Amino acid sequence: MAAERSHEPATAATHSQPRHDLHVHANHDVWTWAVAVAVAAELRRELTTQSRVRLLLSGGITPAPVYRALSKAPLDWDRVNVGLVDERWLQPQDLDSNAHLVRTNLLQHQAAAAHFEPMTRAGRSIEEVIAGANAFAKVQACVAVLGMGEDGHIASLFPGMGDLERVLASRNDYVAVDATGCPGARQWPRRISLTPRGMARIPARLLLIQGARKRDVLMQALADGNPARWPVLTALDSIHGTPLQVHWCA
Numbered sequence: 001m002a003a004e005r006s007h008e009p010a011t012a013a014t015h016s017q018p019r020h021d022l023h024v025h026a027n028h029d030v031w032t033w034a035v036a037v038a039v040a041a042e043l044r045r046e047l048t049t050q051s052r053v054r055l056l057l058s059g060g061i062t063p064a065p066v067y068r069a070l071s072k073a074p075l076d077w078d079r080v081n082v083g084l085v086d087e088r089w090l091q092p093q094d095l096d097s098n099a100h101l102v103r104t105n106l107l108q109h110q111a112a113a114a115h116f117e118p119m120t121r122a123g124r125s126i127e128e129v130i131a132g133a134n135a136f137a138k139v140q141a142c143v144a145v146l147g148m149g150e151d152g153h154i155a156s157l158f159p160g161m162g163d164l165e166r167v168l169a170s171r172n173d174y175v176a177v178d179a180t181g182c183p184g185a186r187q188w189p190r191r192i193s194l195t196p197r198g199m200a201r202i203p204a205r206l207l208l209i210q211g212a213r214k215r216d217v218l219m220q221a222l223a224d225g226n227p228a229r230w231p232v233l234t235a236l237d238s239i240h241g242t243p244l245q246v247h248w249c250a
C-alpha cells in the first residue's frame with residue numbers, strides 16, 4: 001500500500017528546498033516494512049559505489065520491529081558497518097543499552113554478517129568512548145535511523161539539558177551529555193550522543209514516529225522553530241540539502 005507523502009515547510013524561515021518529507025503509513029505493519037525497505041534501498045544504492053557503508057541506529061522502543069524486518073534484507077551485510085546514534089552510559093551487554101537492542105533485533109538472519117561498532121566497552125572512560133565514536137565517524141555514515149521523544153528530544157539531545165547550547169554548537173560528531181533533571185532521559189542521564197553537526201553530515205536521515213501524540217509534538221516543534229526547545233528540529237539540517245524523511249503511522 002502506498003504511503004501518503006507530503007512536503008511541508010519546516011519552520012517559519014524561508015528555505016529553497018523542503019526540509020522534511022512526511023510519509024503517512026496506513027498501519028503499523030506497513031510502516032515497519034516501508035521503513036525497512038527504505039533503509040535497505042539506501043544501503044543497497046550506496047553499496048554499488050562504496051566498498052563499505054555505515055548505518056547509524058537509535059535506541060528506544062519504536063524502531064525494534066524495523067530492525068527485525070531489516071535483518072532479513074538481502075544485502076551485502078558483510079560490507080555494512082552498524083554504529084549508534086546515541087548510547088546510554090551502560091556496558092553493551094546491559095539489557096537497557098542501545099547496543100543490546102541492535103544486537104538482539106538487527107544482528108541476526110542476513111544482517112548477522114554486519115560489523116557492529118558498539119560505543120562502550122568495559123574499562124573505557126567516557127572520554128575514551130567519545131574519542132572512539134568520533135574516530136568511527138570519520139567514515140561518513142550514509143543512513144541514520146532516528147527517534148523522537150514526546151518532549152521533542154532526538155538522539156540524546158534533551159530540551160532543558162544543562163549544556164545543550166554547547167552540544168548544539170559542537171564541531172564534533174559525538175559528545176558526552178549530562179541530562180540530569182530531564183525526564184525524557186529517564187534513569188540514564190549520562191549518555192553519548194550524535195551532535196547536530198554529526199546528523200547534518202548524513203545524507204539519508206529517517207525519523208520514525210508513531211501515534212497522535214508524537215505527530216502533534218513534531219508539528220508543534222515545526223511551528224515553533226526553536227531547536228533549543230525542540231532538539232528534534234536539528235535533524236532538519238543537512239549539508240547535502242537532503243530533507244529529513246519522517247515516517248509516521250497512527
Ligand SMILES: O=C(O)[C@H](O)[C@@H](O)[C@H](O)[C@H](O)COP(=O)(O)O
Nearest residue numbers: 058059060061062147148149155
Ligand atoms: O537511547 C535512546 O533513548 C534513544 O536513542 C532516543 O533518542 C529514542 O530514539 C527516543 O527516546 C524515542 O524512544 P521511543 O521509541 O522509546 O519512544
